Amino acid sequence: MEIYSAVTALSALAHQGRLSVFRMLVQAGHEGIAAGEIARRLDVPANTLSANLTILSHAGLIAGVRDGRSVIYSARYETMTALLEYLMEDCCGGSPEICASLADTVLRGRCGATGAA
Amino acid sequence: MEIYSAVTALSALAHQGRLSVFRMLVQAGHEGIAAGEIARRLDVPANTLSANLTILSHAGLIAGVRDGRSVIYSARYETMTALLEYLMEDCCGGSPEICASLADTVLRGRCGATGAA
């Protein structure tokens, strides 16, 4: 990932409404959620949500596929991975214990809590 | 971490100049880098850099300590960890292989490359 894409992704996430949408989709997994359902759950106007979904899509963080009258959005984990990689690149100045504990937290603290141990 | 802090941190990073600074400090480790040296390396005016360092500091992503006439800034890895945790919270809708590979990437792909295996 180059810096332009990283800034685009971070800008997309740097907004309360969009961050809420993204986290909802991250938690939803590959199944995704319809735009209308997202609007209902977060209680935001459809047009405002649509604009924000567009911003997240352009950043590559989510993707939508049409399903009948609905559009189902889901998180693009690859982009998220690339972004985190970019932030961590060549990190910690020769003290690997710093980011080891970071990755550990990511792995055990959260994902494990919902899925496997 | 609550959403307000997350948005503040993401907003701080969602800027080419600040992201460059942050990554430089992440790579520098606990030793840190003086403000003037950062300005020199990135070729930005001191006042512009100072404003951006303030924004990163307020977001809790970096911290500066005075050392003589200089101020040494360094990354606050705890905040970064908390932010990544927040993004990953309850992720992947019961498909733990998604974020397992993500954490794996963070751990092996980058940190290991610079520090230990």
Added chain:
DNA sequence: TCCATAATTCCTAGATACTGGAAATATCGA
């Protein structure tokens, strides 16, 4: 074809962020 539902696009006033010149503050050495 016609209607209802789902989502997006258009538009614009108001708010917020960005940059860098100039001035101010902090520290060190003489």
Added chain:
DNA sequence: TCGATATTTCCAGTATCTAGGAATTATGGA
């Protein structure tokens, strides 16, 4: 104390972002 260096604060013009009403497009059912 005085001058040089390091950093921050003040300020203001410009640019960008935001929200949501109204209109538009897409799809499915009758």
